[in-house]
Amino acid sequence: MIKLICVGSIKEKELTDLINEYLKRISKYSKIEIIEVPDCDYDIKETLKREGENVLKHISPKDFVITMEIEGKELTSVELSEKIRTTLITNSNIDFVIGGSYGLDDSIKMRSNYKLSFSKLTFPHQLFRLILLEQIYRSFKIINNETYHK
Numbered sequence: 017m018i019k020l021i022c023v024g025s026i027k028e029k030e031l032t033d034l035i036n037e038y039l040k041r042i043s044k045y046s047k048i049e050i051i052e053v054p055d056c057d058y059d060i061k062e063t064l065k066r067e068g069e070n071v072l073k074h075i076s077p078k079d080f081v082i083t084m085e086i087e088g089k090e091l092t093s094v095e096l097s098e099k100i101r102t103t104l105i106t107n108s109n110i111d112f113v114i115g116g117s118y119g120l121d122d123s124i125k126m127r128s129n130y131k132l133s134f135s136k137l138t139f140p141h142q143l144f145r146l147i148l149l150e151q152i153y154r155s156f157k158i159i160n161n162e163t164y165h166k
Contacts (some may be wrong), residue, residue: 088132
């Protein structure tokens with residue numbers, strides 16, 4: 017199973033429609049769910065702490081956690097597909113964690129099994145969720161040797 021644990025929610029209908037389309041496509045290959053935890057509005061330290069606590073509630077001890085971090089390793093789409101394929105052989109759940117506007121609390125970074133970066137650029141969190149889902153879908157197409165990836 018794939019879980020996306022995201023700080024914050026999507027407010028734009030157009031993004032929600034696209035996200036739902038990719039959820040439907042991915043569901044052909046794997047169970048998938050999106051868990052939204054509320055974003056907080058305190059000082060940076062308190063916000064990170066509270067958001068981190070909320071995220072950790074949705075991670076079980078056996079889950080393989082991939083945190084989305086600017087400092088993480090950058091992969092090609094083929095490398096990401098291989099990472100997903102090999103991880104699902106030994107782990108039944110992969111949790112992708114997308115932090116809030118201040119990033120991720122250290123407690124989440126310490127729980128991470130793999131730190132992944134899509135770019136050194138900063139993306140809006142709502143848009144990044146769609147980008148991540150598209151790459152997960154692309155990964156399953158690559159894993160299954162199906163036409164899509166170029």
